[in-house]
Structure formats: structure tokens, C-alpha cells
Amino acid sequence: MQFDSIGDFFNMGGYAFYVWLAYGVTFVSLAILVFQSAKQKNKVLQQIAQKLAREERLKQHRSDNESKT
Template sequence: MQFDSLADFFNMGGYAFYVWLSYGVTFGSLGLLIMLSLRQKKSILAEIAKKIEREERLKETRSSR
């Protein structure tokens, strides 16, 4: 489909609301998914680091006895 002007492109032949809404929902969902995944990764890595630290302290206390 060829558009005569930039305004026609953004109007999308009368379907602009649905087209741009679908783009917005898609990119918004992807952005939210990426943000939540990165936050969960950070949380899991912090939890693993704490567990490793606890295990090392437990080893030290057992070996010092």
C-alpha cells in the first residue's frame, strides 16, 4: 500500500486507531516482559549469592570446631 503523504501513513486508511493501538500494546508488552525478566534475574542471582555465602560460613564454622 502506498501513501500520498505522511498524514495518510499515520491515518492508515481510517484504521489508525487499531493499527497504532496494536503496535503500542505489542511493544508495551514486550517492554514489560523484558523489565520483569531482568528484575527476576537480579533477584534470583542475589538469592543464589546469599545461599553460597551461608554455605561458606557454615563450612567455616564446621571446620573451626
Template sequence: MQFDSLKDFINMGGYGFYVWLSYGVTIGSLGTLIILSVRKKRTVLIEIAKKITREQRLKETRGNNRESKT
């Protein structure tokens, strides 16, 4: 191992603050992206389900209107 102790590893030769900050920003950005993507996917799936239900009701209504006219 190149570092003599855990303290040296965290310090990263005096650049530890910048190194760990960059890791933190990267992980935070990726985490935010994943959370927002999952939420958007859920919203889109709910909208699709509502649209399918609406279309089925319209088809049923049209079918009932045709039967009542004949």
C-alpha cells in the same frame, strides 16, 4: 511508497487507531516482559550469592568445630 503523505500513513486508510493501538500494546507488553525478567534475574542472582556465602560460612564453622575438638 503507497501513502501520499505522512497523514495518510498515520491514518492507515481509516484503521490507524487500531493499527497504532496494536503496535503500542505489543511494544508495551514486550517492554514490561523484559523489565520484569531483568528484575527477576537480578533477584535470583542476589539470592544465589547469599546462599553461596551462607554455605561457605557453614563450611568454615564446621571446619573450626572439628579443629577445636581435636
């Protein structure tokens, strides 16, 4: 589709509201998805770090108990 002017482009042949609304909803949805994914990734990495730290403390505690006996 060829447009005669930039105004015709933004008007989209009378369907501008629907076209630009569709673009807006799509980009907002994708942005929300990206931010939620990043937040969830950080949460999972933090939980993994906590679990590894706990396992290291347990291992240290076991080795301390074995050396005492």
C-alpha cells in the same frame, strides 16, 4: 501499500486507531516483559549469592569445630 503523504501513513486508510493501538499494546507488553525479566534475574542472582555465602559460613564453622577437637 504505498502512501501519498505522511498524513495518509498515520491515518492507515481509516484504520489508524486499531493499527497504532496494536503497536502500542505490543511495545508496552514487551517493555513490561523485559523489565520483569531483568528484575527476576537480579532477584535470583541475589538469592544465589546469599546461598553461597551461607554455605561458606557453614563450611567455615565446620572446619572451626573440627580443629577444636
